[in-house]
Amino acid sequence: MTPLPPLARTVLPFAGAASLIVAWQYLLPMAGVPAYIVPTPTAVLAVLARDATLLTGHFWPTALEAGAGFLIGNLAAILLAVVFVHSRVLQAAYFPVVLFFNTIPILALSPIIILIFGLGMTPKIVIAAVICFFPTLINMIRGLDSAGPSEHELFRMLSASRWEVFWRLRLPRSLPLLFSSLRISSATAVIGAIVGEWIGSDKGLGALIIQATFNYQSDRLYAAIVLSSLLAIGIFAVVVAAEKVIVREG
Amino acid sequence: MPDAVRAVGLDVGYPTAREPVTVITGLDLVVEAGSFLSILGPSGCGKSTLLRVVADLLPPLAGTVEVLGATAAAVRSRRDVAFVFQDSTLLPWRTVRQNVCLPLQVARSRLTRAISDRSEALLDLMGLSGFGDRYPNQLSGGQRQRVAIARALMGEPKLLLMDEPFGALDEITRDRLNDELLNLWRRTGTTILFVTHSIAEAAYLGERVLVLAANPGRICLDRDLKPVKQPQNRCTREDPALVAVMAELRAALAEAS
Numbered sequence: 001m002t003p004l005p006p007l008a009r010t011v012l013p014f015a016g017a018a019s020l021i022v023a024w025q026y027l028l029p030m031a032g033v034p035a036y037i038v039p040t041p042t043a044v045l046a047v048l049a050r051d052a053t054l055l056t057g058h059f060w061p062t063a064l065e066a067g068a069g070f071l072i073g074n075l076a077a078i079l080l081a082v083v084f085v086h087s088r089v090l091q092a093a094y095f096p097v098v099l100f101f102n103t104i105p106i107l108a109l110s111p112i113i114i115l116i117f118g119l120g121m122t123p124k125i126v127i128a129a130v131i132c133f134f135p136t137l138i139n140m141i142r143g144l145d146s147a148g149p150s151e152h153e154l155f156r157m158l159s160a161s162r163w164e165v166f167w168r169l170r171l172p173r174s175l176p177l178l179f180s181s182l183r184i185s186s187a188t189a190v191i192g193a194i195v196g197e198w199i200g201s202d203k204g205l206g207a208l209i210i211q212a213t214f215n216y217q218s219d220r221l222y223a224a225i226v227l228s229s230l231l232a233i234g235i236f237a238v239v240v241a242a243e244k245v246i247v248r249e250g
Numbered sequence: 251m252p253d254a255v256r257a258v259g260l261d262v263g264y265p266t267a268r269e270p271v272t273v274i275t276g277l278d279l280v281v282e283a284g285s286f287l288s289i290l291g292p293s294g295c296g297k298s299t300l301l302r303v304v305a306d307l308l309p310p311l312a313g314t315v316e317v318l319g320a321t322a323a324a325v326r327s328r329r330d331v332a333f334v335f336q337d338s339t340l341l342p343w344r345t346v347r348q349n350v351c352l353p354l355q356v357a358r359s360r361l362t363r364a365i366s367d368r369s370e371a372l373l374d375l376m377g378l379s380g381f382g383d384r385y386p387n388q389l390s391g392g393q394r395q396r397v398a399i400a401r402a403l404m405g406e407p408k409l410l411l412m413d414e415p416f417g418a419l420d421e422i423t424r425d426r427l428n429d430e431l432l433n434l435w436r437r438t439g440t441t442i443l444f445v446t447h448s449i450a451e452a453a454y455l456g457e458r459v460l461v462l463a464a465n466p467g468r469i470c471l472d473r474d475l476k477p478v479k480q481p482q483n484r485c486t487r488e489d490p491a492l493v494a495v496m497a498e499l500r501a502a503l504a505e506a507s
Contacts, residue, residue, distance in 0.1 A: 150335045153307050157333045158356040172343045248343055
């Protein structure tokens, strides 16, 4: 297949999305899907405009929890990965334990986290952080260890210190894997914050989703979903922008 | 001036999970300072392993090796020895210029004007002027290997170890780089140990050729080519004397394996 011209490649994704929205707007009601199950896009937009104050009031707590959880979880994972690749003893002793914890579904753990940290923002941040932590830890360890034997030999020939090897070889080598993990975390951090809010909260998009569901306000429910998706896209965009600045490979 | 390399009763091998595998036993070798030595041999004869022992990338299993009159470790930590690998081992996130400056950055020299002038001069010397801002993935295989050589020369090494540096290149590029390497050697006076499995390359480059045999690894021919190549290790590829040497090397290799 010949590649599409650049203009088509820019326009087609928007056209594709627009066609689905049009189908949603007109075909679903025609097919008899009731508005309390799937409200039309215009109805959702109307709620976004009408309830803007209410919605932003619920948006910011979730954004704060997801953002803080994203930062804390990933930072902790990066630091632990650095410790592990520099101490084979610690890695051998504790990495299997870490892997075991990773098998516990975080959703099953969240009631306990809420019992420990109460009903404020802290447990949501903790859940978002934990959900980001494991994939980044594993990717970061792999990334820091991904320099090849001849690259390590090159640095040995240069009599490089451990710090030089870390700063000029291991860290830059790890960045592509780290960023692919951060891209995924940008969505999972939001999931973590929302799940935390489901279990016990009166603020945040998660709380709003639960309330709207119980009150059969499906247009408000969809508006909350749109906002959570926008939040994840926002964090994702920040990650991609940071990657563009930091990772350079020609 | 001390000899570049002086090995006595040297056993070399590489470590494995269980016990080290010995590939060369009882090697005695003296390499004069400033000379160009080709080391030729089939895969598995230990020629790369020998180079790694001289570089202090691997410890010797027995015997002693003296490099530039000191221990291999001392010479490596003084950064008097540089290594050019078979794959160029350029760091993909650094530009050509940044790759060439790496040795001095790691040696914690500040990036002074003198250093950047030197890196530019080396890029010119290797035919890479104008490529300083490119990234490795924007270069051909031959260009990448030139950058690797420029990087090795950046630290002004007294001994240059080259492990099949042109093994992955096409023959035309390889011939050109061979000529450039000889010019470089005549200019700098650096001792070069050049490992290859190409008979033509070994004969054309070396003032002296060492043919290694495998199982067990040993020297099966030590041929001085100075009488053939005068002056200053010069000859043409079609020189009958060189062609005769190549036949001799081929026969030694055949006998050894």
